[in-house]
Amino acid sequence: FFEVHEIVVPHLGHVPIVKGDFTGLPKKIQQFIAFYADYMKPRGIFICDGSDEEAHMVINKLLERGTLHHLPKYEENYICSTDPQDVARVEGKTFICTKNKHTSVARSRAGAKGGLGLWLSPEEAKKEMDERWPGCMAGRMMYVLPFCMGPLGSPLSKYGIQLTDSNYVLLCMRIMTRMSSQVFNLIGEGDFVKCVHTMGCPRPWRKKVVNHWPCNPEKVLILHFPEEHKVKSFGSGYGGNSLLGKKCFALRIASNLARDEGWMAEHMLIMGVTNPAGKERFIAAAFPSACGKTNLAMLKPSLPGWKVRVVGDDIAWMRFNDKGELYGINPESGFFGVAPGTNWKTNPNAMASFQKNSIFTNVARTADGGYFWEGMEDEVDKDIEITTWLGQPWKIGMPGKAAHPNSRFTAPASQCPIIHPRWEDPEGVPIHALLFGGRRPEGVPLVIESRSWEHGVMLGASLKSETTAAAEFKGKSIMHDPMAMRPFMGYNFGHYLQHWLDFNKPPNKMPKIYHVNWFRVGKDGRFLWPGFGENIRVIDWICRRLDGEDIAVDSAVGMLPKKGSIDLTGIEDKVNWDEMFTLPKDYWQSDIRETIEFLDTEVGDDLPPRLRQELNEQEERIKKM
Ligand code: GTP
Ligand code: SPV
Ligand code: MN
Numbered sequence: 001f002f003e004v005h006e007i008v009v010p011h012l013g014h015v016p017i018v019k020g021d022f023t024g025l026p027k028k029i030q031q032f033i034a035f036y037a038d039y040m041k042p043r044g045i046f047i048c049d050g051s052d053e054e055a056h057m058v059i060n061k062l063l064e065r066g067t068l069h070h071l072p073k074y075e076e077n078y079i080c081s082t083d084p085q086d087v088a089r090v091e092g093k094t095f096i097c098t099k100n101k102h103t104s105v106a107r108s109r110a111g112a113k114g115g116l117g118l119w120l121s122p123e124e125a126k127k128e129m130d131e132r133w134p135g136c137m138a139g140r141m142m143y144v145l146p147f148c149m150g151p152l153g154s155p156l157s158k159y160g161i162q163l164t165d166s167n168y169v170l171l172c173m174r175i176m177t178r179m180s181s182q183v184f185n186l187i188g189e190g191d192f193v194k195c196v197h198t199m200g201c202p203r204p205w206r207k208k209v210v211n212h213w214p215c216n217p218e219k220v221l222i223l224h225f226p227e228e229h230k231v232k233s234f235g236s237g238y239g240g241n242s243l244l245g246k247k248c249f250a251l252r253i254a255s256n257l258a259r260d261e262g263w264m265a266e267h268m269l270i271m272g273v274t275n276p277a278g279k280e281r282f283i284a285a286a287f288p289s290a291c292g293k294t295n296l297a298m299l300k301p302s303l304p305g306w307k308v309r310v311v312g313d314d315i316a317w318m319r320f321n322d323k324g325e326l327y328g329i330n331p332e333s334g335f336f337g338v339a340p341g342t343n344w345k346t347n348p349n350a351m352a353s354f355q356k357n358s359i360f361t362n363v364a365r366t367a368d369g370g371y372f373w374e375g376m377e378d379e380v381d382k383d384i385e386i387t388t389w390l391g392q393p394w395k396i397g398m399p400g401k402a403a404h405p406n407s408r409f410t411a412p413a414s415q416c417p418i419i420h421p422r423w424e425d426p427e428g429v430p431i432h433a434l435l436f437g438g439r440r441p442e443g444v445p446l447v448i449e450s451r452s453w454e455h456g457v458m459l460g461a462s463l464k465s466e467t468t469a470a471a472e473f474k475g476k477s478i479m480h481d482p483m484a485m486r487p488f489m490g491y492n493f494g495h496y497l498q499h500w501l502d503f504n505k506p507p508n509k510m511p512k513i514y515h516v517n518w519f520r521v522g523k524d525g526r527f528l529w530p531g532f533g534e535n536i537r538v539i540d541w542i543c544r545r546l547d548g549e550d551i552a553v554d555s556a557v558g559m560l561p562k563k564g565s566i567d568l569t570g571i572e573d574k575v576n577w578d579e580m581f582t583l584p585k586d587y588w589q590s591d592i593r594e595t596i597e598f599l600d601t602e603v604g605d606d607l608p609p610r611l612r613q614e615l616n617e618q619e620e621r622i623k624k625m
Helices: 027-040 052-065 122-132 167-176 182-187 245-261 293-297 348-353 453-461 493-502 532-546 577-581 585-606 609-623
Strands: 005-009 013-019 044-047 075-080 094-096 141-149 158-164 193-198 221-225 230-234 264-266 268-274 280-286 307-312 316-320 326-329 334-338 356-361 364-366 408-412 433-437 447-449 464-466 478-480 512-516 552-555 558-561
Touching (some): 027 141, 027 158, 027 182, 052 075, 052 167, 122 221, 141 245, 158 167, 158 182, 158 245, 167 245, 167 334, 167 356, 193 245, 221 245, 230 245, 245 264, 245 316, 245 493, 268 316, 268 326, 268 532, 280 293, 280 532, 293 307, 293 334, 307 326, 334 348, 348 408, 433 453, 433 532, 453 512, 453 609, 478 585, 493 585, 493 609, 585 609
Parallel strands (some): 044 141, 075 356, 094 221
Antiparallel strands (some): 005 013, 141 158, 221 230, 264 316, 268 280, 268 307, 334 408, 447 512, 447 558
């Protein structure tokens, strides 16, 4: 039902344009499409406009093929399972390619493990690409996705075009970014980020395809070319590997743009919190993957009179205006959230967001046509028949897991009942405080206030967390994740820290920086803090600090709440203040030594002296504890 045009691609000859008006596109975009069509040899080109009709056409095709299944319990909700070999980001196969190595990675010392980003020379990258890309879309359709990161028309927004041979990726990008044919005109002959994604399974494909999810796990490679504003991703269809607007563009490429243009691209949620007196503040918070950003951003306050509204749950772009006030936008338009642990008690606002028009990946299904994952046991019939993400029959109480630990929902942000009315404000929202935090089972108190901007940057650089299922790591261990950006760093981490330190100059009004930890455990191995909606108590304390209340005491590691200054009304019997706030000297001594060792080794000569000084002073204070 679409008019079929053909375009002549240099070495490919006639390629049918199965949808869209190729010749009506700006010349630069035509060239981009034709170049990659020639390179990847798809059987046709499908130029997306982001419309509902288009999405339905693709959904119907995927339903027919068996990649997607409808969940009849809801309106327009679909579920799919990936090849079990393609379930998370693959950090070891993710590279930054720049002419000069130390543009991308710090001048580390002997013994460095290269944990703050991997560099690949353009020559090596070319070799790897030559092995993979030519003809990689043979027999498949190439979709052209025009998208905008940030509100359409905002001076803070950036454009991208993604080429992909995955219609699952098309559907998710449509939720996660503002995908619209308008973007072609807005780009015109201007700049855009070139994103090229392929599942890497040209036809005829002789390997076994699992779950109607053709991918190429042995050959996965995710390359970033910040100097050319380009991303190339091969072999995986999962999340950050394939939804290139997200981590590849909005963090890795954008952090380069941010360095050059004087702003920040961070792995942060943005939330608006209004206290019972009606005063609203905005908080941006950086926690590593699967450490609670989505949950904090959508928090349902347990304290009366508080109101929380979400601006973003994963990525923040922030800039100081000419008055020196920090403003931030959420460049995304959807949530790609961790499913396990989400339920009507822990995160009702997330639950409400994905009752329709959403896609569930690697979760389980109930016999009555609903979704299921670990954490939903009390919200479905105990005896209901469940099909696990691997397609096995299963029931609550049986061994094993129903959903993959990194299974996720993809939901339009506009469907969140507490989406902030200003979430698409082209100016962004003012940011009053920054939070860092991770999963720290031991030693680290519920909240610490930094002594200064520089001390706060040091707390961020020292961020560590227990590993989660969001990347390929197996088992649990405490890993460094400075600024919650370890997997997403787009350039030399030492330069990045210097960039942060440099913001502290007139007329900039620096937001206060905090470190929070919801995950400390007691001797019995249970969380000392109830978390989720109760986290409002910590937010309340932070807001009162922003008001200048005298409720903090100095300690070796920063300012701590004065005993009793966090409102524990109603949960006094559930929490043990002393256990939550003690600073075991032995722990902190070895912790700071280990952190200094890590940053000295990994960031080496690029570690800003000012940051090193903060670490030294912290170590001195700990010694005197
Ligand atoms: P990414 O999307 O990977 O960047 O993760 P995220 O930081 O948005 O993490 P998310 O909010 O999805 O939380 C991940 C997991 O942590 C879920 O299983 C949550 O149930 C759990 N979690 C979130 N907040 C809390 C909390 O306050 N306490 C406890 N104990 N668990 C939490
Ligand atoms: C994360 O891992 O931090 C995510 C999921 O938010 S992904 O988009 O896969 O990076
Ligand atoms: Mn994330």
